[in-house]
Structure formats: structure tokens, C-alpha cells
Amino acid sequence: MxxxxxxxxxxxxxxxxxxxxxxxxxxxxxxxxxxxxxxxRFNGELAIAFACLILFVPTHIFPLITIRLFGVMIPATLPSGTFSLASDFPAVAFLILFCSSIAPLLVSLSVLGAQLALKVKNFSLLKSSLWVLTRLKHWAMYDVFLVSLAISCFKVQDYADIYVGPGLYCLVILQVLMSLLITRVSPNRYWESWQPEKDHxxxxxxxxxxxxxxxxxxxxxxxxxxxxxxxxxxxxxxxxxxxxYSSHCIRCDSPLHHRKPRSIQRTWAFLIAATVFIFPANLYPISIFLNNGKRAEDTIFSGVAHLIKTDMTGIAIIIFVASIVVPVAKILGMAYILICIQFKRRVYHKQRMHAFRVIQWVGKWSVMDLFVISIMVTLIDRGQILDFTPGPGAIAFGVVVVLTMLAVENLDSRLIWDNYEQRTK
Structure with missing residues (x-):
């Protein structure tokens, strides 16, 4: 090198x-x-990807947990919440399914596709596989789902007995393997194996x-x-x-740009849209709980307050940070970075870069509240006696999560340093 x-x-x-x-x-x-x-070590990455695909089947078939509610055993599999929400809340159901099933599956398959492309010398397969790997690895959220499952268990422990299912053990192992796969795989190495830079x-x-x-x-x-x-x-x-410099890359034939085209404009568009939706996400009920004919509608904030009243302070803090602090902090943080770029701020470039990375990493944890809703809908569905359904705020909250993550992905971090380069020349 x-x-x-x-x-x-x-x-x-x-x-x-x-x-x-x-x-x-x-x-x-x-x-x-x-x-x-x-x-x-491509062989090691291949083995991990195969193991993830093998575990993917039992993780989705076997129950993660089973509860005994009013004498009835109710199992909860990983995709069951998606099926429960699909009829009334298809957009929320698809987001949950994408983050908990589709994205992890495509990431594992992309590793296999990239290695197959190297073996058979298929350029299109290699490029598409590495594109999927790069774009979707941040959307694979088994870790967020596991924390959400733990929160759901604490919420239902007063109403039912909880039993651990074999699917949960598979999910824990799958999360470990998926984390190991994402940290080990380097798209640069695949491109170097395809065509080393020094050969050009x-x-x-x-x-x-x-x-x-x-x-x-x-x-x-x-x-x-x-x-x-x-x-x-x-x-x-x-x-x-x-x-x-040329119009297209000499190795992958992708269009070349000194900076992402319209990066600031797209980021502002996603950020402004997220700001608009964050108000109904916090003002409208995100969940509706029916207990013995009594209907209780909770916004995110009132749900946190209820958890504190019921001596679940730890869970309340987690929900408050993930569902209120993180989305607001992402919007404010990204707006600050964009304003500094456009006003050509000449100091604290490294601090803004660190803030950008923190926002990029913490973004996925906002999905936790939606995962909790999907699990609760699966476990508590006893008609007029005990029932749990999402509220209209859940749709707006899902939109906020997606828009803020897209805003981060569309910002070219090199723009943060452009003024630094001008200042030091």
C-alpha cells in the first residue's frame, strides 16, 4: 500500500x-x-455470512418468547409484529420488516455475492453486491431489536408469565455474527482483489x-x-x-465528483421534512392501550411519564433518550453542521466531524420505539379485555426516523473540511 x-x-x-x-x-x-x-481472509467472511444465513431461518420461525396471558400461550416470533401491523399500518410494518429482516438478509447475501463475483469474474455482480453492503449495513438492527424485546418483556411482566423461546438464542448468536461480519468486511479489499490500484x-x-x-x-x-x-x-x-480527475472511475466506471452533487440541498430537504413530522410524532398518540374496557392513549412523553410512575425508571430513560432526545438532537446537530458549512465557519472542524459520526451511529436507535410497539401488538391482543395498538403518532415517528437517517447518508462529510483547506492554503 x-x-x-x-x-x-x-x-x-x-x-x-x-x-x-x-x-x-x-x-x-x-x-x-x-x-x-x-x-x-475472505474465507472467514464467507463462513460468517453462511452462518448468518443458516441462523436466519430458525430465528424467524421459532418463537423468541412466549407469554401466558389469561391461560393462553402467546408466542412472538421476529416477523409476527410485522404481520400484525400490516393491515392497518403497512408503512410502519414495512419499516420494521426492513430493519429486522430484509436489510440483514441482504447484507449477508451481498457478502456471498461479492465473493462469487470475484470467483467468476462478474463485474456487475461485484459492484451491486458491494453497493448493497455499503448502503444497508447501517439498517441491519438486530441489536436494537434485542433491546426492544427486553423492554417489551418488562412492560408485560405484570400481566403475563414470560418464557424464553429457542428463537431468542438464535437471534443473540445471529446478532453477534452479524456484528462480526459488518466490522470485518471491507469493500476496499474486494475492489483491490478485483483490480489493484497499483495496476492502473x-x-x-x-x-x-x-x-x-x-x-x-x-x-x-x-x-x-x-x-x-x-x-x-x-x-x-x-x-x-x-x-x-476524469468523468468516470477507471476501475468501477462510476461517475466521479469532487463532492456529492446537491448534497447540501438534499440534506436540507430531508431535515426540514423530518422537522415537520416530529411535531405530530410527539403530539399524537403513539400507542393505544385497552385494559378492561379503559382506553389509554399515550404519546411518547406521556408513555415515559407512565413508566416512571410504575417504577420503570430505567426503561423510561432509555425510551426518552431513544425516542425524544436522539431524534431532536439529530435534527439540531445536522442543522448546525449544515449552517456551519454554508456560512464557512473557520474553526472546530474536527468537533463537527465527531458530531457527524455520533449522529450517524446513534440514528438507528430511534427505531426502538417502533420495535417495542410491534412486539407489544403481538403479545397483547385479547380484544376488549386487553389490547395494544399503534396510534397515528407511530406513522409520523417512523417517517422522522427514516428522514433523519437519509439526511445523514446524503451529507458529504468532505464539505465540513472545505473551508479548512481554504484557510490553511
Missing amino acids: SMARRCPGCDLSIMPHAAPRGKSAYCPRCSTRLYRGGKC PTFKTLRPLAGERAKSDNECTNPLNNQLQTLEEIHCETCHMTQA
Whole structure:
């Protein structure tokens, strides 16, 4: 790994070198990982992906938990909440199904597809598989579902006896394997196996005449000399290859842009729409609970207050943070980053980059409330005696979750550093 490259996080030109075994190289300015060190073990990733696919079947067939309610045994499988919500709330049901089943399945299949593409030399299959892997890995939410299942069990423990099913053990193992798969898989390595960067003749023009190399494993790296900084080079967002500027990537044939086209406009559009929907999400009831003919409609905030009154303070804090603090903080945080970009703020670039990464990571945990609703609908459905259904606020809340995640995905983080580069030249 002796070739020059631009950091995908801040667009800094640097010169990484091969890291020691098991170590990775990071950008000195924004701490983005440039490449994963150590040897590439595709066979291990293939085994994990196969194991995930095998466990996918029992996880969805066998009950996660079973409760005894009024003498009746009620099982809850992973997709049962989706089926219960499909008739009245199809959009919410699809979001839950996508995050708990479709996205994890496609991520596992994409790893298999990428390895098959390398074996049979199929470029289209490789490109589409790696696109799916990159785009959907943040939407695989088994960890969020497990926390939601635990919260649901605490909520129903006063009404029913709870029994652990075999599906729960499969889900825990599947979550461990899925986390291991997502952290191990590097799309860059697949592209390097397909066609190494150093094999391209245009890459020779990007080699520096002098300059420091990047150090490994969180150690600071040094930028290249001024001669490399002035070269017309560009980073491909698809295969992550740094190359001489052209209209399309010489390796993956994707359109090349110095920055994502209309990134700020799209991010603002998603953010403004999320801001509009966050009001009905918090003002309208998100759940309707029927107990012995008494109807109780809870908004997110009143549900948190009810949990505190019933001595479930820990769960109340989790719900409050995930369903109220996180969505509002994401909107405010993204708005702050966008305003700083547009007003060309000249300080605190690294702090804004850290904030962007925190928003990117924490975004999926807002889905927790929807998972809890889907599980409760499955477990508590006894007609006029005891019943639980989503309220209109659940639809608005689902829209807020999706829009905020799309806003984060559409923002080009390199825009945060553009003013920094202008200031330091």
C-alpha cells in the first residue's frame, strides 16, 4: 500500500503504508480509516455470512418468547409484529420488516455475492453486491431489536408469565455474527482483489516525489508535499480509488465528483421534512392501550411519564433518550453542521466531524420505539379485555426516523473540511 490516496472523510491527500498485522491506518486530520491492515481472509467472511444465513431461518420461525396471558400461550416470533401491523399500518410494518429482516438478509447475501463475483469474474455482480453492503449495513438492527424485546418483556411482566423461546438464542448468536461480519468486511479489499490500484497506469502520476507516509493504528499521518496537493486527483466514492480527475472511475466506471452533487440541498430537504413530522410524532398518540374496557392513549412523553410512575425508571430513560432526545438532537446537530458549512465557519472542524459520526451511529436507535410497539401488538391482543395498538403518532415517528437517517447518508462529510483547506492554503 504505497500509493497516494485522498481521505474519503475530509479529502486530505496522504501517503499510507502497509500497517502491521491486524492494524489499520487512519487519517491524521479527521481520523477516518483509510484501509484495514493485516491479511485479507475472505474465507472467514464467507463462513460468517453462511452462518448468518443458516441462523436466519430458525430465528424467524421459532418463537423468541412466549407469554401466558389469561391461560393462553402467546408466542412472538421476529416477523409476527410485522404481520400484525400490516393491515392497518403497512408503512410502519414495512419499516420494521426492513430493519429486522430484509436489510440483514441482504447484507449477508451481498457478502456471498461479492465473493462469487470475484470467483467468476462478474463485474456487475461485484459492484451491486458491494453497493448493497455499503448502503444497508447501517439498517441491519438486530441489536436494537434485542433491546426492544427486553423492554417489551418488562412492560408485560405484570400481566403475563414470560418464557424464553429457542428463537431468542438464535437471534443473540445471529446478532453477534452479524456484528462480526459488518466490522470485518471491507469493500476496499474486494475492489483491490478485483483490480489493484497499483495496476492502473494513471496512478503513477499520483505518486509523490517526497513526503511522509501514514502511520498505523490511530497514529497521526502527515500530508503529502505541496507538489502532490496541486495535482488534479479525485476520490471515487464507489470503489474508493484515488485517481487522476476524469468523468468516470477507471476501475468501477462510476461517475466521479469532487463532492456529492446537491448534497447540501438534499440534506436540507430531508431535515426540514423530518422537522415537520416530529411535531405530530410527539403530539399524537403513539400507542393505544385497552385494559378492561379503559382506553389509554399515550404519546411518547406521556408513555415515559407512565413508566416512571410504575417504577420503570430505567426503561423510561432509555425510551426518552431513544425516542425524544436522539431524534431532536439529530435534527439540531445536522442543522448546525449544515449552517456551519454554508456560512464557512473557520474553526472546530474536527468537533463537527465527531458530531457527524455520533449522529450517524446513534440514528438507528430511534427505531426502538417502533420495535417495542410491534412486539407489544403481538403479545397483547385479547380484544376488549386487553389490547395494544399503534396510534397515528407511530406513522409520523417512523417517517422522522427514516428522514433523519437519509439526511445523514446524503451529507458529504468532505464539505465540513472545505473551508479548512481554504484557510490553511
